[in-house]
Amino acid sequence: MKLITRYVLLHSLIAFVCLSVPALAVTGNDLVEDARFYDGARIEFTGEVIGDIMAREDFVWLNVNDGSRAIGVWAKKDLVKNIKTAGDYNNVGDRIKVNGIFNRACREHGGDLDIHAESIYLLEKGHPIEHPIGLSKIILTVVLFLILLGVILLPRFHKVSP
Amino acid sequence: MLLRPTKEDFRTIAYYIGKLIVALGAILAIPLATALIFKEWDMAVAFLLSMLLSILIGLLLQKLFFSTHDLNWSQGLAVTSISWLVAMFLGAVPLILSGHYLSYLDACFDAMSGFATTGLALIQDLDHAAHSLNMWRHLMMFLGGQGIVVIALTFFMRGTAGAYRLYVGEAREEKVLPNVIETARFIWLVSLVYLVLGTAALTIVGFLEGMPLVRSFLHGIWIFMAAFDTGGFTPHSQSILYYHSLPYEMITIVLMVLGTINFGLHYALWNRNIKELFKNIETRTLFISIAALFLLAVIGLTQLNVYPDWVAQFRKGFYQIISAHSGTGYMTIYAPQFPQEWGAMALLMTIFAMGFGGSACSTAGGIKALRIGLFFKALIQDIKRIMSPGTAIVTEKFHHIKDIMLGDKLVRSAFIILLCYVITYFLGTIAGLYYGYPLEKAFFESVSAAANVGLSTGVTDPGMPAGLKVTYIIEMWVGRLEFMSIFILFGLAVSRFTGARGRSK
Numbered sequence: 238m239k240l241i242t243r244y245v246l247l248h249s250l251i252a253f254v255c256l257s258v259p260a261l262a263v264t265g266n267d268l269v270e271d272a273r274f275y276d277g278a279r280i281e282f283t284g285e286v287i288g289d290i291m292a293r294e295d296f297v298w299l300n301v302n303d304g305s306r307a308i309g310v311w312a313k314k315d316l317v318k319n320i321k322t323a324g325d326y327n328n329v330g331d332r333i334k335v336n337g338i339f340n341r342a343c344r345e346h347g348g349d350l351d352i353h354a355e356s357i358y359l360l361e362k363g364h365p366i367e368h369p370i371g372l373s374k375i376i377l378t379v380v381l382f383l384i385l386l387g388v389i390l391l392p393r394f395h396k397v398s399p
Numbered sequence: 400m401l402l403r404p405t406k407e408d409f410r411t412i413a414y415y416i417g418k419l420i421v422a423l424g425a426i427l428a429i430p431l432a433t434a435l436i437f438k439e440w441d442m443a444v445a446f447l448l449s450m451l452l453s454i455l456i457g458l459l460l461q462k463l464f465f466s467t468h469d470l471n472w473s474q475g476l477a478v479t480s481i482s483w484l485v486a487m488f489l490g491a492v493p494l495i496l497s498g499h500y501l502s503y504l505d506a507c508f509d510a511m512s513g514f515a516t517t518g519l520a521l522i523q524d525l526d527h528a529a530h531s532l533n534m535w536r537h538l539m540m541f542l543g544g545q546g547i548v549v550i551a552l553t554f555f556m557r558g559t560a561g562a563y564r565l566y567v568g569e570a571r572e573e574k575v576l577p578n579v580i581e582t583a584r585f586i587w588l589v590s591l592v593y594l595v596l597g598t599a600a601l602t603i604v605g606f607l608e609g610m611p612l613v614r615s616f617l618h619g620i621w622i623f624m625a626a627f628d629t630g631g632f633t634p635h636s637q638s639i640l641y642y643h644s645l646p647y648e649m650i651t652i653v654l655m656v657l658g659t660i661n662f663g664l665h666y667a668l669w670n671r672n673i674k675e676l677f678k679n680i681e682t683r684t685l686f687i688s689i690a691a692l693f694l695l696a697v698i699g700l701t702q703l704n705v706y707p708d709w710v711a712q713f714r715k716g717f718y719q720i721i722s723a724h725s726g727t728g729y730m731t732i733y734a735p736q737f738p739q740e741w742g743a744m745a746l747l748m749t750i751f752a753m754g755f756g757g758s759a760c761s762t763a764g765g766i767k768a769l770r771i772g773l774f775f776k777a778l779i780q781d782i783k784r785i786m787s788p789g790t791a792i793v794t795e796k797f798h799h800i801k802d803i804m805l806g807d808k809l810v811r812s813a814f815i816i817l818l819c820y821v822i823t824y825f826l827g828t829i830a831g832l833y834y835g836y837p838l839e840k841a842f843f844e845s846v847s848a849a850a851n852v853g854l855s856t857g858v859t860d861p862g863m864p865a866g867l868k869v870t871y872i873i874e875m876w877v878g879r880l881e882f883m884s885i886f887i888l889f890g891l892a893v894s895r896f897t898g899a900r901g902r903s904k
Contacts, residue, residue, distance in 0.1 A: 269733040272740065287526040288635055291609030291643070298609070298643045300635070302526055306733065307637050326439065326529040341740075347645060348711025350733060366527070368441040374496065378444060381451040388458050 265306030276341035287324040312354035322363030332361035410464040417460025424453030434531035442531045445496035476884035487511040513539030515879035518631020518728035518853020537621040544628025544762035597623035626654035628762040631728025631853030638730040659725035659757030680797045684772035692748045699744025723752035726763040728853020753852040764851025770813040777810040823849045830870040849874040
């Protein structure tokens with residue numbers, strides 16, 4: 238009984254120490270270019286969710302781009318339930334803050350450089366992107382079309398060589 | 400003695416370039432349709448504008464320089480080499496109009512990278528690119544891999560001797576079938592069958608791995624086009640790492656290998672001649688080279704304790720080596736990880752894999768397995784000659800679709816191209832060093848560009864010097880066309896001023 242109590246106390250202490258260590262705020266470039274330094278560290282990574290949120294049983298893969306690089310984040314499904322918009326041509330994705338463990342070469346995921354999320358906070362909701370068509374492009378297209386019609390009607394300049 | 404090209408020579412060249420440009424303009428209808436389907440209106444205008452511009456220039460050339468002459472050798476090779484440059488300039492128009500590029504030079508870089516199936520990219524904010532833009536980027540790889548001229552041969556030309564000269568200009572000396580038009584059509588048949596099968600496999604896996612059906616289908620087409628044509632573009636900035644999926648990586652490995660196989664070998668396999676796979680000098684050379692380079696890379700990675708287990712060694716080590724050797728350039732690691740984590744040994748093996756390249760008459764770049772194989776055969780022959788009595792006649796033969804005697808002429812032509820590649824690799828490296836990059840990065844990137852691979856250590860970046868961008872564009876161009884048609888182009892330009900009067904055949 239004494240041994241069990243000691244065991245529980247020791248592990249609680251380790252967990253407390255680990256959780257109380259402040260996460261290092263990092264960029265994607267920091268993680269990729271200094272991967273060995275951050276390997277296994279608790280980090281804080283902020284960026285936009287891009288592409289797809291890919292469900293894998295009770296977990297999901299999402300890719301988060303902070304403007305310098307996109308990094309893969311492995312998270313439990315319930316951590317991402319607030320994420321609604323992933324960035325693509327039509328939308329700026331949700332901006333999130335990921336706290337988790339960084340892996341330079343993740344043993345669980347075939348050596349991927351990834352973050353195993355412990356918590357995810359939604360900082361800013363995604364929104365649609367406007368893609369206005371420039372008037373100059375339209376005018377140029379019409380002009381090109383008219384010139385093309387003229388060229389089609391143009392006779393061939395055939396100079397027969399001796 | 401060089402003959403001075405006549406005005407009629409230039410007229411004929413301009414006329415055929417016009418034909419190819421019209422073909423390119425017609426193909427822009429595919430990304431245009433994609434833009435319309437997905438309601439990407441600004442991109443629809445960009446593609447329509449580019450399409451009209453291409454057709455307009457092409458028609459103008461055909462009208463102004465109308466010619467009834469068939470192409471002779473120098474004209475055919477000049478048409479091919481100029482067409483690739485013109486394709487770059489016109490293919491870059493929708494790219495720059497997309498707003499994803501800092502300059503027209505960057506757009507030209509990506510267009511040449513696409514057509515030459517290299518895969519180095521300067522695009523900005525790729526993760527927010529339109530579907531139609533991605534369609535065009537990957538379609539350029541498909542067109543370039545098949546050969547821009549092959550497309551024109553298939554759809555726009557009748558059987559002429561000139562057609563064969565264009566075909567050869569695109570670094571495809573081997574005719575799979577006796578007729579060059581039939582060969583071009585067979586190349587398309589093989590590619591379209593694999594397109595259906597590969598896209599289906601990638602779509603299913605993408606869907607099962609958590610992507611929505613439409614996106615997994617689009618990614619399936621794009622990834623197929625860039626994998627089978629050993630290109631290397633992807634719709635996201637993380638390359639294949641974006642998918643975090645072993646099955647996806649496995650399928651791309653199969654596609655990369657299929658893309659790096661000689662179309663002659665594809666023809667043999669289609670006719671159920673499975674033995675050819677084991678007898679062919681190219682497949683043997685490829686197998687030995689991949690196995691040896693992977694083994695040495697693994698030794699290097701293990702010494703530095705880069706990956707935790709064998710699964711990771713395979714998914715990172717083998718994937719990068721096969722991607723390098725096939726000339727694809729797909730990555731499951733980040734570019735800076737090469738120089739910072741892989742160490743000198745694994746990095747050098749990757750450079751060798753890129754430099755050696757895939758098969759001749761395939762979509763792969765680099766020196767090619769056939770030439771590497773011939774080099775070693777010739778070496779063995781010479782050693783045997785030295786060791787044999789003086790009167791002995793030492794012959795060597797090899798199997799490539801059929802048994803062929805190893806002659807000095809064959810070895811010489813293989814060696815000249817091999818040497819041209821090596822010189823190009825070194826010249827590109829010197830350019831990288833001139834701009835202040837470290838040796839290993841400059842060498843890696845130069846080989847990647849000239850061998851049309853697309854793996855990067857991070858040198859290729861929108862911020863790199865314009866001179867280096869131009870250097871890599873030239874390396875991609877000469878590497879893809881395997882030098883000869885470009886030498887002929889320069890020869891024509893020089894002989895315009897120095898050549899004797901007369902008409903070339």
